[in-house]
Amino acid sequence: xxxxxxxxxxxxxxxxxxxxxxxxxxxxxxxxxxxxxxxxxxxxxxxxxxxxxxxxxxxxxxxxxxxxxxxxxxxxxxxxxxxxxxxxxxxxxxxxxxxxxxxxxxxxxxxxxxxxxxxxxxxxxxxxxxxxxxxxxxxxxxxxxxxxxxxxxxxxxxxxxxxxxxxxxxxxxxxxxxxxxxxxxxxxxxxxxxxxxxxxxxxxxxxxxxxxxxxxxxxx
Numbered sequence: 001x002x003x004x005x006x007x008x009x010x011x012x013x014x015x016x017x018x019x020x021x022x023x024x025x026x027x028x029x030x031x032x033x034x035x036x037x038x039x040x041x042x043x044x045x046x047x048x049x050x051x052x053x054x055x056x057x058x059x060x061x062x063x064x065x066x067x068x069x070x071x072x073x074x075x076x077x078x079x080x081x082x083x084x085x086x087x088x089x090x091x092x093x094x095x096x097x098x099x100x101x102x103x104x105x106x107x108x109x110x111x112x113x114x115x116x117x118x119x120x121x122x123x124x125x126x127x128x129x130x131x132x133x134x135x136x137x138x139x140x141x142x143x144x145x146x147x148x149x150x151x152x153x154x155x156x157x158x159x160x161x162x163x164x165x166x167x168x169x170x171x172x173x174x175x176x177x178x179x180x181x182x183x184x185x186x187x188x189x190x191x192x193x194x195x196x197x198x199x200x201x202x203x204x205x206x207x208x209x210x211x212x213x214x215x216x217x218x219x220x
Contacts, residue, residue, distance in 0.1 A: 153182065
């Protein structure tokens, strides 16, 4: 409900209450128990290319006032959301959760415009599920000089063979990438701190030894 009202507010329109088509089905077997839209046109199936959802683009802002730009951004954003809604209505699919706050996309647009390198942090256990190819495409649309990098986080969950396999695949696909593990990095930082502490203790011990007076036994 909140999401619907936010959409209505962005579109600057008033909506009357209407009945929605309802389908009740089993989450495991997908068996349909209730369908208020029986007799409707069968849903189409998405191709692999169509499954790659687009991200909204920032409109051309040259020559626009701040208020005009805001209106254009609202317009582009609403068109994008209607497109995603139509995909769910026309195809046998469910759109994965995505950011519905326009302010988020405004910040992303500006970050891309000001950055030389845009990094996507993905889960290394299934990087293709989290990677947005359209984001990489948009970065190049803004400027061909900009670079993108896929950072495969939680690399410590992968075996050496799995990391090698992903490295070969990403290299073949000409994708800039790097493996990263926050846990491994933290362990390295702890080891560095321990080394610094041990080094400091050694230095302090050396200073204390050198400062002790040297007593010579006198010979009779």
